[in-house]
Amino acid sequence: MKTRIAELRKQHKLSQEELGLIVGVTRQTITSLERGKYTASLVLAYKIARHFGLTIEEVFDFSELEEL
Amino acid sequence: MKTRIAELRKQHKLSQEELGLIVGVTRQTITSLERGKYTASLVLAYKIARHFGLTIEEVFDFSELEEL
DNA sequence: ATATAATGTCAAGTTAACTTTGCATTTCGC
DNA sequence: GCGAAATGCAAAGTTAACTTGACATTATAT
Numbered sequence: 001m002k003t004r005i006a007e008l009r010k011q012h013k014l015s016q017e018e019l020g021l022i023v024g025v026t027r028q029t030i031t032s033l034e035r036g037k038y039t040a041s042l043v044l045a046y047k048i049a050r051h052f053g054l055t056i057e058e059v060f061d062f063s064e065l066e067e068l
Numbered sequence: 069m070k071t072r073i074a075e076l077r078k079q080h081k082l083s084q085e086e087l088g089l090i091v092g093v094t095r096q097t098i099t100s101l102e103r104g105k106y107t108a109s110l111v112l113a114y115k116i117a118r119h120f121g122l123t124i125e126e127v128f129d130f131s132e133l134e135e136l
Numbered sequence: 137a138t139a140t141a142a143t144g145t146c147a148a149g150t151t152a153a154c155t156t157t158g159c160a161t162t163t164c165g166c
Numbered sequence: 167g168c169g170a171a172a173t174g175c176a177a178a179g180t181t182a183a184c185t186t187g188a189c190a191t192t193a194t195a196t
Contacts (some may be wrong), residue, residue: 028185039183041184
């Protein structure tokens with residue numbers, strides 16, 4: 001899934017490791033999310049969005065799902 | 069995790085099975101979410117919220133996470 | 137130029153989301 | 167009251183999210 005995590009993280013001058021510490025996951029998890037290797041859990045998605053003062057829908061891109 | 073799924077589902081006069089069919093999971097999954105047995109995936113959370121015309125944050129209750 | 141920080145990646149393991157099957161109990165229309 | 171529909175529940179299996187550890191590559195600063 002596409003996300004704005006990398007973009008937001010850089011705007012806030014955070015490393016992947018720092019963001020991981022803040023939201024309670026490892027650096028590798030942040031890498032994987034940024035590179036679209038897998039989709040965050042609901043709770044993790046919320047923590048990330050919340051840290052940037054945004055809603056989940058503003059950080060994660062669900063447009064791929066719209067086609068059905 | 070607490071959710072408004074059961075409440076919204078009843079308002080819309082849907083059975084658990086019907087809602088499951090709509091969002092692409094089994095009846096048991098809806099039961100489990102409604103009874104808080106486990107937390108929906110991000111994609112499922114989105115599909116459910118979207119079906120009711122709401123945001124994820126309006127359907128799922130993240131207030132338990134706020135205490136940290 | 138070289139050290140250090142940051143990132144990409146991969147393999148192996150754990151855990152939680154979700155399925156399938158099946159049965160028991162609770163609604164609810166007639 | 168009865169049958170059917172809806173719901174609760176549980177065991178066993180699959181899969182995907184996440185961890186740990188380790189190494190390789192890329193950026194950055196001095």
